[in-house]
Amino acid sequence: MGLVDTTIFALLGVALVWSIIELGLSAYAVDVTWRSSVANSRFGFLVFASLWTILVTAFFIFFPMFSRRSGGGEARWMSPLTLALNAVTMIFWLAGFAAVADMYISAPGGTAGAILAFGVMLWLIFLALLVLNILAAFGILRSDRLGHGRLTGGKSAAPAATV
16 A cells, blocks of 8 residues: 555545544534524534535445455446545535634634534545545556546556565
């Protein structure tokens, strides 16, 4: 496993753990703000984004392990799917933390501050994953991980490491 693959795997693992934390914080905020429809719907969107992220990251982490055993032809559709899911998840986190940040005039503290901090960090993680995925899709970086390869056929622009 190369450096790019290790970086992608580490970012996915951190995103999975942080989205579980964000799910708990956001669910608590939904419970506390049930009388305010504006705040409740904004925190509710973060609950959705957390659940979406848990499903997407679990798919990205575990699907390559099982598909290599089956020997199927998933490689041709996994790269566009990975690009699309990373882009959608990044947009969800951008919209989620921006909607929550819009409710506060000054810097929030307590649970809302933690929700914003994890939301921003998850947005940055998925932005980094999207950039790495785009670089691998166009052959600038080389990745052996399923779904993080080239979109078109041919050799990668980056030379393979030989030992």
